[in-house]
Amino acid sequence: MATDWNAVSDDDFRQAFARLVEDCCPPELRFMRKQRPTFDEVAVFYHGLAEAGWLAPTWPVEHGGMGLGPAKHMIYVEEWGRLGGPRIPDHGIGLVGPLLIEHGTEEQKAFHLPRILSGEHVWCQGYSEPNAGSDLASLRTAAVRDGDAFVVNGQKIWTTLAHCANWIFVLVRTSRDEKVRQKGITVLLVDMRSPGVRVRPIANLRGETDFCEVFFDDVRVPAENVVGEIDQGWTVAKSVLGHERIFLGAPTRPEIAMERLEKLARARGAFDDPAFLSRYAKLRLDLYDLGSAFERHARILREGGELGADVSMLKIFTTELYQRITEETLALAGEDARLFDDIATGNDRVDAMNLFLDARAPAIFGGSNEIQRNILAKAVLRLPS
Amino acid sequence: MPQLHFDDGDGTLEMLRDSVAALAAHHPGAASLRARREAGADMDRELWGAMAEAGWTGLMLSEALGGSGLGPREQAVLSEALGRALICEPVAGSAVFLSTLFNGAPDNAEGARLASGLADGSLIVARAWRNGTVQARADGDGFTLSGAVAHVDQAQGATDFLVMGQCEGGPAFFSVPAGISGLGLDLQRSVDGALLxxxxxxxxxxPATGLVIGPDICAPLLERAVAATRLALAAELAGIAAQALQATIDYTTTRIQFGKPIASFQAIQHRLVDMWSDAELAFAAVNNAVEEAEAGEGRAAALAILAAKARAGDAAVSICRRAVHLHGAMGFTDECDIGLFLKRAISLNAMLGQPEELRLAFVNLERAA
Structure with missing residues (x-):
C-alpha cells in the first residue's frame, strides 16, 4: 500500500523530501547557475526521484504519481526551491502526463506515462511560432490527414530544451474557421526521431541555449497520436493549467536576486549609504508584501478553492520585481557591471549580470505581462472591449 | 475587487460593514466633508455622535472601560469600510489610539472618565503628543505644563486634551480640560477639509489626578498605540484606494470618446489594472499585518504593520492621483468626489510616518536582528 502523502503532516512531508534530496541530488547539482540544465546533466536526480516515487507529484497514484493535492504540491515546490534542486526537464511530468491522464486514450497512457517516469522519453512543448507568440491562436503549423497519418509542415520556436528532447507535443492547425480562430487546432504527439524533424538551438542573452527552433518538413505522425478530439486542441491544451498557475507568481526568483543584492551590498558597504538604503528598503518591502499577496492565493488552494484570474497579478509583480532587484544590483556593481562573468566579493561571487539578463525572460514567457494585463482587464475588472 | 479577507464565523465583520453602509446612507462621506469644510469646523459633532452610538469610537476599548473589547481584525474591517465611504472623522487617530492607551493604563479615575466619554461620544478627547514638545514640571499639588504641539486633530471641538509632557522620569500623558487658563490654540486648514x-x-x-499614564509605562504603551493606529490607518487607506479605483472604473466605462467607452482602450485598461494590482497588494499587506498583530506583539507584528502602513499609504495616494487623471478635467473640479479621496489619502498617508520613513524603520528593525 502506497503512502497517502496528503495525509502526512506538513513537517513530516518536508523532512521526507529533504532526506530524499540529500540522498539523490549530488552537491554539484544543488543551486545550479544554469536555469535549464539538459536531461543528461541532471539525469541522476531525475532517476533518483523516480525510483523513490517522488518524480510526479500530482499524477494519480495508479499512474505512478504521488497523487498530491494543491496544498502538498505547494510544499513540494517550495522545498525543492529551498533545497536548491535543479530544474529538471519537466514538460513530460508537468504537462504531457496531466494532458494524457485527462484526455489520452488507454493506449497512449500505457505507452507514454511509464516512459516519462523512466526518462526514456524526454518531452518538449511546441506552442509558439515565429508569427504566433502572444497571439497563439494564429498558429500555422499544419497537419493534413493522409490515410492513417497526419503530415505535419511548419515551424515552432522558443521550444525549451528541444535539443535534448526526443518527443514533442505540438499544437497544429487541422482546419480553419474564419470566425473562431481557436477552433481547428489539434494536439499532436510527435516522435522527434521521425524523418523531417530538425532542431536548431538558439543562444539567449545569457549565452545559454535553453530554447530552440523546431522545423517540421513532411513529418508523418500516426493518427493515434492525436490527444483528445481533432480540432479541439485549444480547449484540451488549456485544461491542463490548473493550480500550477500560482507558481508563475511565486516569489522564488526575486528572493534569489535579493540574496545576491544583499551580498553585494554588504561587500561594498552600501548599507551605510542612505541613498542605497532607501532604494533597498523599497525593494525589500516589495518582496515582503509579495509574500503576503502570494500567501493569500496559496491559502485559497490550501482550503480547497480554485484560483481565479486575479492570480495573474502575482506573475506581473514577481517578474517585474525580479527585474528591478537585478537592475539595482547592476547599478551597485559600478564599473563591475561591465563584466559578463560573476563579480568577486571576497571569498564569494555574485552573478549580477547572469541574473539581470535572466530577469528579462519571465516577464515575457508564460503569457507576457501585457497579455496578463489584458486578461485582468477583461476577466477581473470586467472592462469593456 | 480588492478587500480584506477574514473568517467571519459569527458574522461580526459583515455586521460592521453593514453598519457603516447604513450610517453612510444618512451621512454620505463626501457631503459631510464638504459641509464641515464649508462651516470651517474641525469635526462634525452630529456625525461623531452617531459613530459613537454605532459603537465605533469604543470598538477596541476594553469592556471594563465601556467599550466593545474587539481586536485588530474588527477594527481593520471597520476602518476599511470608513475609508471606502470617505467618512473622515478621525477614528484611527482618536478612537484606536486612545483605546489602546486607556486599555493599558493603570486604573485611574481620570483615565476612566475620558475613556467612557470617548466610547459614548460625550467627550471629544484631542491628542497632543507628536509634533512639538511639552515640559511637565512637578509643582506642589500637581504639574505645570508648558510648550506647544502642532497638527492636533479635533482641537477646536475638544472638551479635553490628552497631552504628552516630558517629566523628570520621561514622557507621560496628562489630561488637560479645554478652556483652562494658559491654554491657547491656533488653527490651520487641513487638506481633507478639517482644521489642525x-x-x-x-x-x-x-492636578496630580490628571496624570493618566505615568513615565514608568508611557513609552511601551505609546509604541503599542502607534502600532494599532498605523494598522487602522493602513486599513482605511486601503479602503480609500479600493473606492477610488471603483469610481474610476465606473467613470471610464461610461465616459464615451471616439464612439467608445474610454475603458475599452488598452492604454486606459493597463493603467486600471496596475491600480487594481497596487490595491490588491495593499490589502494583502493589511491582511498580513492584522494576522501578525493577532498572533502577538513581537517583532513580526511590528514589521508587518510598518509594511502595511507604507504599502497602503503609497497605494492610496498613487491610485487616487491616477484616478484624478483618468477622470480628465472633471477630476480637477472640486465638484467631483475623486479629488476628496486624493486629499484624504494624502492626509492619512502623512500621519504617523510617510512610506519612506516606515520602510527605513522596517529595514532597520529587520537588520538589527
Whole structure:
C-alpha cells in the first residue's frame, strides 16, 4: 500500500523530501547557475526521484504519481526551491502526463506515462511560432490527414530544451474557421526521431541555449497520436493549467536576486549609504508584501478553492520585481557591471549580470505581462472591449 | 475587487460593514466633508455622535472601560469600510489610539472618565503628543505644563486634551480640560477639509489626578498605540484606494470618446489594472499585518504593520492621483468626489510616518536582528 502523502503532516512531508534530496541530488547539482540544465546533466536526480516515487507529484497514484493535492504540491515546490534542486526537464511530468491522464486514450497512457517516469522519453512543448507568440491562436503549423497519418509542415520556436528532447507535443492547425480562430487546432504527439524533424538551438542573452527552433518538413505522425478530439486542441491544451498557475507568481526568483543584492551590498558597504538604503528598503518591502499577496492565493488552494484570474497579478509583480532587484544590483556593481562573468566579493561571487539578463525572460514567457494585463482587464475588472 | 479577507464565523465583520453602509446612507462621506469644510469646523459633532452610538469610537476599548473589547481584525474591517465611504472623522487617530492607551493604563479615575466619554461620544478627547514638545514640571499639588504641539486633530471641538509632557522620569500623558487658563490654540486648514490645531500651553496647571499614564509605562504603551493606529490607518487607506479605483472604473466605462467607452482602450485598461494590482497588494499587506498583530506583539507584528502602513499609504495616494487623471478635467473640479479621496489619502498617508520613513524603520528593525 502506497503512502497517502496528503495525509502526512506538513513537517513530516518536508523532512521526507529533504532526506530524499540529500540522498539523490549530488552537491554539484544543488543551486545550479544554469536555469535549464539538459536531461543528461541532471539525469541522476531525475532517476533518483523516480525510483523513490517522488518524480510526479500530482499524477494519480495508479499512474505512478504521488497523487498530491494543491496544498502538498505547494510544499513540494517550495522545498525543492529551498533545497536548491535543479530544474529538471519537466514538460513530460508537468504537462504531457496531466494532458494524457485527462484526455489520452488507454493506449497512449500505457505507452507514454511509464516512459516519462523512466526518462526514456524526454518531452518538449511546441506552442509558439515565429508569427504566433502572444497571439497563439494564429498558429500555422499544419497537419493534413493522409490515410492513417497526419503530415505535419511548419515551424515552432522558443521550444525549451528541444535539443535534448526526443518527443514533442505540438499544437497544429487541422482546419480553419474564419470566425473562431481557436477552433481547428489539434494536439499532436510527435516522435522527434521521425524523418523531417530538425532542431536548431538558439543562444539567449545569457549565452545559454535553453530554447530552440523546431522545423517540421513532411513529418508523418500516426493518427493515434492525436490527444483528445481533432480540432479541439485549444480547449484540451488549456485544461491542463490548473493550480500550477500560482507558481508563475511565486516569489522564488526575486528572493534569489535579493540574496545576491544583499551580498553585494554588504561587500561594498552600501548599507551605510542612505541613498542605497532607501532604494533597498523599497525593494525589500516589495518582496515582503509579495509574500503576503502570494500567501493569500496559496491559502485559497490550501482550503480547497480554485484560483481565479486575479492570480495573474502575482506573475506581473514577481517578474517585474525580479527585474528591478537585478537592475539595482547592476547599478551597485559600478564599473563591475561591465563584466559578463560573476563579480568577486571576497571569498564569494555574485552573478549580477547572469541574473539581470535572466530577469528579462519571465516577464515575457508564460503569457507576457501585457497579455496578463489584458486578461485582468477583461476577466477581473470586467472592462469593456 | 480588492478587500480584506477574514473568517467571519459569527458574522461580526459583515455586521460592521453593514453598519457603516447604513450610517453612510444618512451621512454620505463626501457631503459631510464638504459641509464641515464649508462651516470651517474641525469635526462634525452630529456625525461623531452617531459613530459613537454605532459603537465605533469604543470598538477596541476594553469592556471594563465601556467599550466593545474587539481586536485588530474588527477594527481593520471597520476602518476599511470608513475609508471606502470617505467618512473622515478621525477614528484611527482618536478612537484606536486612545483605546489602546486607556486599555493599558493603570486604573485611574481620570483615565476612566475620558475613556467612557470617548466610547459614548460625550467627550471629544484631542491628542497632543507628536509634533512639538511639552515640559511637565512637578509643582506642589500637581504639574505645570508648558510648550506647544502642532497638527492636533479635533482641537477646536475638544472638551479635553490628552497631552504628552516630558517629566523628570520621561514622557507621560496628562489630561488637560479645554478652556483652562494658559491654554491657547491656533488653527490651520487641513487638506481633507478639517482644521489642525497648534496647542500652546503656557504654564497650565494640572492636578496630580490628571496624570493618566505615568513615565514608568508611557513609552511601551505609546509604541503599542502607534502600532494599532498605523494598522487602522493602513486599513482605511486601503479602503480609500479600493473606492477610488471603483469610481474610476465606473467613470471610464461610461465616459464615451471616439464612439467608445474610454475603458475599452488598452492604454486606459493597463493603467486600471496596475491600480487594481497596487490595491490588491495593499490589502494583502493589511491582511498580513492584522494576522501578525493577532498572533502577538513581537517583532513580526511590528514589521508587518510598518509594511502595511507604507504599502497602503503609497497605494492610496498613487491610485487616487491616477484616478484624478483618468477622470480628465472633471477630476480637477472640486465638484467631483475623486479629488476628496486624493486629499484624504494624502492626509492619512502623512500621519504617523510617510512610506519612506516606515520602510527605513522596517529595514532597520529587520537588520538589527
Amino acid at each position: 490645531g497648534t496647542l500652546r500651553l503656557d504654564g497650565c496647571h494640572v
